[in-house]
Amino acid sequence: MSGLLYLAWRHARAHGARTALLILCIALALWVPLTAGVLARRYNTDLRARANSTPLLIGAPGNRYDLTLAALYFRPSERIETISYRALDELQAENRATCIPLHQRFTARGFPVVATSIEYAEFRDLRLAEGSDPLRIGACTLGATVAEDLGLKSGDFLYSDPTELYDIARPPALKMRISGVYAKTGGPDDGAVFCDVRTAWVLEGIAHGHVEAEEIDEALVLSRTDDSVSVSGALIEYAEVTEANEASFHYHGDTSLLPLTAVLAVPRSTKDATLLKSGVNARMPLQAVTPSAVIDDLLGVVFRVKAFFDLVGLFLVVTTAALVGLVFLLSSRLRTAEMRTLDRIGAPRSAARTLIALEVVGTLVVAACLSVSATALTLRFLPDLVASF
Missing domain, CATH: 1.20.58 (Methane Monooxygenase Hydroxylase; Chain G, domain 1)
Structure with missing residues (x-):
C-alpha cells in the first residue's frame, strides 16, 4: 500500500x-x-437570542419590522414615526412593566446614537469597562467597538454627525463628552453610542441652552444690545453642553410632546404582558409588538x-x-x-x-x-x- x-x-x-x-x-x-x-x-x-430577550416593544403604528430592527439592532430607518413622551408616562402609569425610552435617529462618526435611560444598561447587562454611565446631558458612553475603532476613551469628545450640512435651519453638531466605555458584549450594543434622552432632544434642536454674552465669539455676533445678542447660526460649527451652560438648557412648548422612537417594556409577569399589549393595541394610537414573533416571521x-x-x-x-x-x-x-x-x-x-x-x-x-x-x-x-x- x-x-x-x-x-x-x-x-x-x-x-x-x-x-x-x-x-x-x-x-x-x-x-x-x-x-x-x-x-x-x-x-x-x-438574532433570535436578541429578540427573545426583549419582551415587548411599543412604537408608532406602521411597519413592525422597521420598529423591531431599529429598536433591537439600531438599524436606521427614516420611515419610523416618533411617539410622544406622554405615551411613556401613560404606560408607566399602568404599572404593568418597566418602561425604557428609546430615541435613535442620529449618528456620531457613522455609529448610531441611542438615547435612553439608565434602566437600559441594567436590562441589557451592560458593564462598564471604564468611566460611568451617561447621566448628564451632553454626555455619552461608547460601546466597545466604537471606542476601539475610533480610539477614544473616557474624557475625550465625540461629535455627532450633522443632519443637513448646508441647512442653517437645522441644529449644528453636538460635541459630547465621553463619560465611559462599556465592556464588549458581542452584540449590537458594542457598535452604538449611548446618551440620555435629553441629549437626543438637544440633537433634535428642541432643547437648547444659553451662554453668557462675554463667552460669545465676536465673529459670530450679528447684532448686540444691552440685554441680548443675535448670533449667526450659519457660523456655529457645533454646540456643546458645559458646566457653565448646562443649567440653562430648556425646552419650549409642552414637554410631554417631546419625541421618542420606541419604548422597551419589560412586563412584571406574563399576565401583565398580555394585558399591556392588548390594551396598547386596542386603546392607544400606538402598536405593541413581540420582537421574537416579528423576527420569527422575518x-x-x-x-x-x-x-x-x-x-x-x-x-x-x-x-x-x-x-x-x-x-x-x-x-x-x-x-x-x-x-x-x-x-x-x-x-x-x-x-x-x-x-x-x-x-x-x-x-x-x-x-x-x-x-x-x-x-x-x-x-x-x-x-x-x-x-x-
Missing part, C-alpha cells in the same frame, strides 16, 4: 496543474453551501429564500462531482499503458483500481480541508452582521 501511495503522490505532482484545478473546483463547490449553512445557523441563533421569509439557494448549492456539488468523475475516468483510459506495466511487474490485479481510488480520495480530502479552512477564515474575518443588522 505504501508503494501505491507513493505512486499516487508522484502522479499528482507530475500533473500539478490538473490536480490543483480539481482541488480548487471541489473546494469551491463545498465551500459555498458549507459557509452559507454555518452563517445561517449562527445568525439565526444570534427569518421565515429569509429561510424560504435560503432553501432555493440550498438547491442551487446541491446542484453545484452534484455537477462538480460528475465533472470530477469524468476527469478521473478519462485519466484512467489514458493510463492504460501504465496499468499494463503494473500488471507485468507482478502487481495484484486490484492495484490499478486501488491506485485510482487513492488519487480520488486524496484529492477529496485535500479539497475538503481547504474548504473547511476557507469557511473558518470567512467566519473569522467576515463582519458581524448581527451587530450591525
Whole structure:
C-alpha cells in the first residue's frame, strides 16, 4: 500500500496543474453551501437570542419590522414615526412593566446614537469597562467597538454627525463628552453610542441652552444690545453642553410632546404582558409588538429564500462531482499503458483500481480541508452582521 501511495503522490505532482484545478473546483463547490449553512445557523441563533430577550416593544403604528430592527439592532430607518413622551408616562402609569425610552435617529462618526435611560444598561447587562454611565446631558458612553475603532476613551469628545450640512435651519453638531466605555458584549450594543434622552432632544434642536454674552465669539455676533445678542447660526460649527451652560438648557412648548422612537417594556409577569399589549393595541394610537414573533416571521421569509439557494448549492456539488468523475475516468483510459506495466511487474490485479481510488480520495480530502479552512477564515474575518443588522 505504501508503494501505491507513493505512486499516487508522484502522479499528482507530475500533473500539478490538473490536480490543483480539481482541488480548487471541489473546494469551491463545498465551500459555498458549507459557509452559507454555518452563517445561517449562527445568525439565526444570534438574532433570535436578541429578540427573545426583549419582551415587548411599543412604537408608532406602521411597519413592525422597521420598529423591531431599529429598536433591537439600531438599524436606521427614516420611515419610523416618533411617539410622544406622554405615551411613556401613560404606560408607566399602568404599572404593568418597566418602561425604557428609546430615541435613535442620529449618528456620531457613522455609529448610531441611542438615547435612553439608565434602566437600559441594567436590562441589557451592560458593564462598564471604564468611566460611568451617561447621566448628564451632553454626555455619552461608547460601546466597545466604537471606542476601539475610533480610539477614544473616557474624557475625550465625540461629535455627532450633522443632519443637513448646508441647512442653517437645522441644529449644528453636538460635541459630547465621553463619560465611559462599556465592556464588549458581542452584540449590537458594542457598535452604538449611548446618551440620555435629553441629549437626543438637544440633537433634535428642541432643547437648547444659553451662554453668557462675554463667552460669545465676536465673529459670530450679528447684532448686540444691552440685554441680548443675535448670533449667526450659519457660523456655529457645533454646540456643546458645559458646566457653565448646562443649567440653562430648556425646552419650549409642552414637554410631554417631546419625541421618542420606541419604548422597551419589560412586563412584571406574563399576565401583565398580555394585558399591556392588548390594551396598547386596542386603546392607544400606538402598536405593541413581540420582537421574537416579528423576527420569527422575518427569518421565515429569509429561510424560504435560503432553501432555493440550498438547491442551487446541491446542484453545484452534484455537477462538480460528475465533472470530477469524468476527469478521473478519462485519466484512467489514458493510463492504460501504465496499468499494463503494473500488471507485468507482478502487481495484484486490484492495484490499478486501488491506485485510482487513492488519487480520488486524496484529492477529496485535500479539497475538503481547504474548504473547511476557507469557511473558518470567512467566519473569522467576515463582519458581524448581527451587530450591525
